[in-house]
Amino acid sequence: MDVTSTCWTLLVSFIFSIMSADQENITAESGQNVTLTCRAPNIKNDLVEWSRADLGDEYVLFYRDDLSVSDHQHQSFKNRVDLQDRQMKDGDVSLVLMNVTINDTGTYKCRVPLDKTHSSNPISIIFLSVVDPPAPPGGATEDGDGVGRRHHGRLIASVLCLVVIIVVFFKIFHHYCDPL
Template sequence: MNRVDLQDRQMKDGDVSLILKNVTINDAGTYECRVFMAETDTSQLISIISLRVVPPDQKTITAESGQDVTLTCRAPRGKPIRAVKWSRADLGDIYVLWYQNGQYVPYYQHAFFKKRVDLQDRQMKDGDVSLILKNVKIIDTGTYECGVFMAETDSSQLISIISLKVVPPGECVCDQR
């Protein structure tokens, strides 16, 4: 798939701007623009750009302490999923849930979430990899990321980011968007 082009292929007036089409989460990162100067036989760094890509379905959920909450996530349909990971940035390399080859991998799971999380559909029919978080607590407030490892492309893909806010009982204006 040809997703990269130059703004001006003739590079008139020194315009070496890059066009990246159909951007995905996996395109996020740091990009360097370098030009090769024929007369000096050297390359020169022109700019460094940090690209952040936000999933189109970013959601915010507010829940009352003690409730069970479903964090929805749907991978592309019909594509075999090798693994699912639910994470929170503040947990580092330990996950909320890691599911691979039809089973949970407790070794990578943060102790706080053990026996409190489950997949809504362990068969992941129609790409449903939604997470059920049981008996939520105020400390569960945070940003959750849902990612899958696709067998077909042999690559991981961030599917959705969900911001969860847990409030004390009786204070909830709950929404499950």
């Protein structure tokens, strides 16, 4: 196998690994209950952390010894979150977020630390986007096309971002792997 073929194989493998990582995008309407899925096979304790980067040291949910621990839980999540299955059967540590609002938009991370003193890498990373419910049929929204236009804008931005990533990695691999 020549250098160019190897580089192409590495590039394609890298792109597929990015796209198949345990990451998920969820869109929900305000007022809905949302389940953020996370599975931790071989869970050895009953310690689960759900966090969001923009909350600093506060948690969305910290679950230990069969209880939700409210110390260091962000105020906006108190009485609105719970595990889907408190027995964590089959490693299910999915989070149920009730009555979502626009302020719940963000990137959520699920961790299952090895013990009470050590953190771990996220098992699941989920980007939740909360939008206002669509206007009733025949009703106009603030900006004319409203929600639909925002969705198209996000889709276009996502596709452009993916294209930029592919082009950048192509150039890097081409630069380092070009046999001259």
